[in-house]
Amino acid sequence: MKGSSTSNQSDIEPSSSRYGNLGTWAVIAVLLAFLVAAVVIGYLGWISTDNDVPTSGYLAMALGVVFSLAVGAGLMALLFYSSRRGYDEPAELVQEPDRDEGQGTSQQKDT
Secondary structure: OHHHHHHHHHHHHHHHHHHHHHHHHHHHHHHHHHHHHHHHHHHHHHHOOOOOOOHHHHHHHHHHHHHHHHHHHHHHHHHHHHHHHOOOOOOOOOOOOOOHHHHHOOOOOOO
């Protein structure tokens, strides 16, 4: 019986991996199509005008890129720092001990 169950599993595995590869290639193809479309639209937008970008425009663009990269790097550093220090752990409820526990034994009545 054990031999028959392993043969059934091996029959199932190739078909599922085949579909997994097809899905992976489909996602890659769609993403590459988006990349090509973005590059073509960017190129057409770049050459569609005869206006030159002034030096201040290039300076503003460079500062924007540097600032964006600095903010991204800083946020990633904070993410790793908080993860390693344990700040990302789930909160735990700390219950305070009841104050009536010590007083309950002295107020018991003997009947």
